[in-house]
Amino acid sequence: ELFLLRLGIFCFCxxxxxxxxxxSTTTSRATYQLKxxxxxxxxxxxxxxxxxxxxxxxxxxxYCASDASVQEISWERVQSCAAYMVFYEKTGVRSPQxxxxx
Numbered sequence: 264e265l266f267l268l269r270l271g272i273f274c275f276c277x278x279x280x281x282x283x284x285x286x287s288t289t290t291s292r293a294t295y296q297l298k299x300x301x302x303x304x305x306x307x308x309x310x311x312x313x314x315x316x317x318x319x320x321x322x323x324x325x326y327c328a329s330d331a332s333v334q335e336i337s338w339e340r341v342q343s344c345a346a347y348m349v350f351y352e353k354t355g356v357r358s359p360q361x362x363x364x365x
Contacts, residue, residue, distance in 0.1 A: 266297055266300065266341070266342060266346070266349065267297065268296065268297050269294060269295070269296055269297070269354075270294070270295040270296075270297070270351050271294050271295075272294075272295070294353070294354045295351035295352060295353055295354060296322070296351060296352050296354050297317065297349070297350075297351055298316065298317055298350045298351060298352045299314055299315060299316045299317070299349075299350040300314070300315040300316075300341065300344060300346045300348070300349050300350070301313075301314050301346070301347045301348040301349075301350075302314075302315065302344045302345060302346060302347055303347040311329070312347070313327060313328065313329040314327070314328045314329075315327055315328075315336070315341045315344060316328060323338075325337070325338055325340075325341050327340075
């Protein structure tokens with residue numbers, strides 16, 4: 264896989280810097296879920312950005328958003344893209360409700 268759906272960074276978290284923190288304090292705080300990938304199509308002189316985004320209610324579904332169009336796509340297609348930016352969201356944290364576009 265090119266992109267990890269779940270990213271655990273607890274093995275890199277430490278308290279203090281030189282000593283690993285106990286797993287119980289870091290495991291739940293250092294896990295991230297892949298949410299979106301931005302792709303640039305074109306060259307240095309110009310181009311177009313599109314976004315691959317996982318579903319809000321169904322995390323197994325992925326969508327491609329480009330200007331005014333949104334279409335469902337396969338995870339395999341997402342995996343084959345050349346990412347410009349990758350967005351992960353911290354899991355296990357309550358966040359304010361937001362209105363879903365997709």
